[in-house]
Amino acid sequence: MNYRHILSRYGITIVFVAMVIVASILSPYFLQLGNIINVLRQITIIAIAGFGVTFIIISGGIDLAIGSIIALTGVIAASFAHPNQFPVIVPILIGLLVGALTGLISGSIIVFGKIPPFIATLGMMISARGLALIYTEGKPITNFSKSFDFIGEGLVFNIPFMIYILLITLCVSHFILRHTKIGKYIYAIGGNEQAAIVSGINVTKTLLFVYSYGGLLSGLSGILLASRISAGHPTAAVGYELDAIASAVIGGTSLSGGIGTVWGTLIGALIIGVLNNILDLLHVSAYWQQVLKGVIIVGAILLDRIKTLNTNEDGR
Amino acid sequence: MNYRHILSRYGITIVFVAMVIVASILSPYFLQLGNIINVLRQITIIAIAGFGVTFIIISGGIDLAIGSIIALTGVIAASFAHPNQFPVIVPILIGLLVGALTGLISGSIIVFGKIPPFIATLGMMISARGLALIYTEGKPITNFSKSFDFIGEGLVFNIPFMIYILLITLCVSHFILRHTKIGKYIYAIGGNEQAAIVSGINVTKTLLFVYSYGGLLSGLSGILLASRISAGHPTAAVGYELDAIASAVIGGTSLSGGIGTVWGTLIGALIIGVLNNILDLLHVSAYWQQVLKGVIIVGAILLDRIKTLNTNEDGR
Amino acid sequence: GKGSNTADKEGSKNTNATTTSTKKKVIGVMIGDMSNQFQSYIMDGMKAEAKKYEDEFEFVFVDGKFDSNVQLSQAENFISQKVNAIVLIPGDKEGSKPIVDRIVKAGIPLIGCNTKVADMEKLTTYVGSDTIQSGELLMQGIADKLGGKGNIVELQGFYGHEPQIERHKGIQNILSKYSNIKVLAENTGKWNRAEGMAVMENWLKSDLKDKINAVVAHNDEMAIGAMKAVEAVGLLDKIIIGGIDATPEMLKYLKEGKVEVTVFQDAVGQGKKAIECAVKAVKGEKLEKEYMIPYELVKPEDADKYLAKYPTK
């Protein structure tokens, strides 16, 4: 009973650990510190946006605009990040603000217009990309100050600065979800909106927060991406929303709302990251990588599922 | 009471009609027969795939693999469509078969593996694209027989053959959903799976049908696309799933399942198609097109919603 | 499948190679976007050349998906595997900056291919061409066909992709010399035929229909899409169509007179040369700073000559 409980609770983490073990058997490079840091750095952008969309999905919504918002905030932040222009905090704050604002707009459309989140954020996805193109006239914005470059490239105690940001975002997000009132409300709304309303929860306020926070984290990802690739690119991050959502879902967040953790999303992002990494390390040809990637993602969840199935035969 | 009923039932159709009126005021070219046929031809591929995903969404699922399956079936069909190779029915049947088969595989993973449709079809999306690339080594397959070319280019009574296929697919899909046993079962499963089980519905069989049918229609879209552009292209149709799903959702299909019509999906596809068309007709600058497209899609639904909101103030 | 699968065999062989012998030197090849048709021809050239060095070298191809972030990750992976040299086709010129920096810092010889990077001087060598030139050749070719005046529409590549930006620049460069050529409309066809076709169809239904004299497409796929749209309204002999890449299919249409202009870039040649340079760099042989393989404007009568450059199936 107890070990079953562990299996069902940490199922996907166990699958991930198994994956790591297999990977390290397959390639001697995999477990090297440098490579592990690589993987972490590589997943940071998706994972952070993933934490945001985890909030949104738990609340019963979805966000398709992530990739576009990453691009939009990236180019806007980039345009304030030239050397000798502003202190680095300016592009950062502007990027975060723009991100949060777009989230607030999506949230408002959803809450006040009673538009399904899929449509509202689809609209945002298309429009924000257009705005990014208009803002840059389609060309990347480059030439950053040293301190802006540091965000995506710098090391602190030999570990990329980005990874600290990843961990801080993880902790903050976890903390909000698990230990604050609003966190409880997010689960409640996604679990049973009607019940949340009759319990006196301000659904409007909570959802506006959720989408703004999601936007904020997309903004953070946008800043990180711009700094990492040394360019604010209007067409960057196309399709990142799918990776972010997939990370959440692989990590156990339910698309019907009410269930999920950011910790799970991190594991989900790691599974995707490790997969990309090990397939590259093993020099699997790119086309086959795609085929395998699809199969392994499904396989990982299947493995997780088989374990949970045993735990609870009457689980329907 | 009665007119309200009409508004809420045909809301989005009314919004579409309004859009058509505005478009024809904005551009004298819009309502010309040639242009109308043009729009219909352009939406055919998305709409047909959209009918399939409407089935899937009504049953409570989702399909992200549409674009990849269109590409995969397109290249496979194309490889059997060279002049003097096989009768045209061969590439058609093979394309449809491959489509249905991929759907059956996704469906099986969902039903037997109890994997969320999002993940199962995400896996299929990635893998099928890889297979298409492997099959073609990344290059388009061209040079078709006259009869294969006819599918996407031919005219019958001065109207593109594709449009007949669109209408036939619409009627067949509508018929299945509304007038057959399995159609009722699809709504039931999406409406309340537990209750469907208790009611003696074979959920497994029904869902396998649903995903196979979705795959079949993606296959049909793949054949049409290959013929229309005279090439089976492994990277064709990227992101078409989003357009197809958006068409369904704009057309009133509920992502939580149990509700929707293919007729609505056609209207949804038309709204997107008319939007693309009128923005080009007016030669709105491309970046602004994007911004406007997002805004107008949300606006259309908002308009629809405002009307229904009046009908049922407490409609949550 | 008849589409055969060398990629497949290659893939599994490579896998064996890593696990069995670690003695072979490894060269990492970063393709900008493997699903891009043009780049798949470069890859063909690379693979053909790579065969020659099979016994000593292992070549690892990775797909950057037109995403600098993905490419940066791949560069990092290569660095942590300590590959002996890297060939890079950047998906984006500006976004390649940190990629180049990191590889150079790791002391790995870096061969640029096809698309320029932001800091050209950091490359060990560059094999390729100057993308701006392709836009210039295309536009010049069309301007000549137009006799220096007329109305054009521009089908652009995926916004923000390096070739889209540079080709647009090249086109602008030429247009600045022709005050009588007017751009009536521009939109993106996202490098792809279906999109290019749809956009063109819409333009052809609008007031532009009788005004368009030429279509300037950033690549051949979109040009072919436009051609199909133009053909459908029976204006093929009135509208000049041009693209870039000189794909086999485009060359066929050029011969048939359905399109008027394309620009050849020696994909296979670039690919071969890049691999050759990488091998030389590992062996410590001396390399020039640049091997320019310029674009060439293709005249219809030369179509066969260019067709012959592609490996036959």
Added chain:
Amino acid sequence: MQENYILEMENITKTFSGVKALNNVKLKVKKGTVHALVGENGAGKSTLMKILMGIYKPDSGIIKFKGKEVSFQSPRDSLNLGISMIHQELCLIPYMTVAENIYLGREPLSSTGWVNEKIMFQNTKNLLDSLDIPIEPTVKINELSIANRQLIEIAKAISYNAELIIMDEPTSAITDREVNNLFKIIRTLIVKGISIIYISHKLNEIFEIADEITVLRDGQYIKTDSIKNLNKEMVIEMMVGRELKQLFPKKEAKITDIILEVKNLTHKRKFKNISFKLRKGEILGVAGLMGAGRTELMESIFGLRKLDEGEIYINGKKVEIKSPKDAIKNKIAFLTEDRKRTGLFLEHSVEDNMIISSLKNYLKGKIIVDHKKIKNICKKYIEQLKIKTPNEQQIVKKLSGGNQQKILIAKWLLTEPDIFILDEPTRGIDVGAKAEIHSLMSTLAQEGKAIIMISSELPEILGMSDRIIVMHEGRITGELSRDEANQDLIMKYATGMFFKN
């Protein structure tokens, strides 16, 4: 005497898409009393209470709370003012714990501003202990049976320390023992000066606990009176607008051959060695406390759960039932206890709900649906079962509970079953409809159908059954004939005090 009233609602009108759910209704509740609100399904009781809770806005009307006129924008306002509610549609969050649910919206905070889980769990434990509810604060709602969920709803409403507590059918899913416990709690609340609005279809309860009663019918206010001035028959007459002859209209039916026999049915964690026989024309009552395993047993017979052991015989022939489809083929019907979760397609029409299990009899050929035939048969059943719906296309969500239940009965009648398993068939259903359902059961039995009825309402069990089996913790502890059965005896078997085979 104004100040005597804690609540005064006057001239309340509420319209849903043109339909008047409430028309000029009034309700006055005296402080420190239990005020019963009764009426048929769809009379507007819940709607009135939802207006009071700020969930719906009234079209017109005045609400005074403690003499002051108030207007509620959302449940927050009314909760803040001191009104709480046990919701008829259990309003709990499935994947959150009991404690999180109870304190939702007013989580205790630590000095740093974070939610103080420890205190929350401790408070919950104290609360549940004081109410004699043996449920752990840390279990998630989705792991609880509906009965237990209802207890949590009760605890939650009480935990607000409100001055007015609305109880909308608080006992629809719990058994007598818990009902008695609830009444004990209510009595202590009254002593503290707290007022209760009590909604129930169980008139016994109302006469046991209420001081005053207000009757609604079809959205109209009928009457308010002290319970002392009334008897059940009078209340029923006010509710239904006519005289209702008999409460449990049991008619004699000929009990003949054995149609169903189960032997040694075992499901490792739910029940053990269950054997019983069922005859044509018989109504077999299945009694037991909540959690006795009755539902699981029936689900297994119907093919919804796998059996670990045991055999099922129908008409003397052994059958394999692997799925509900098999069960339906064997002419078994199963009305589940949880209407919303396992019964209805809420967003779909009356007709679609009715026909779903018997579609194969309403086809043209093998796959095409015969809409006309379906429409006609549905109309027939709507009429026959007196289902109140504007037409057969109405969305089921918009109908009252009793009518929803009748739709489910119609659905199963349409499959032309020989064996009818009814799990809590009259849960949440008004007296009128209840009597109709009971009379329907009698008629079915007279037609030679066999009926198994699970019920947690002993009067119903006693009134309707020919024979009664009692379950306790997954075993049959006793079997009683109609004549020997009485409440006491059943309770003794149900609590495991007696054991007879």
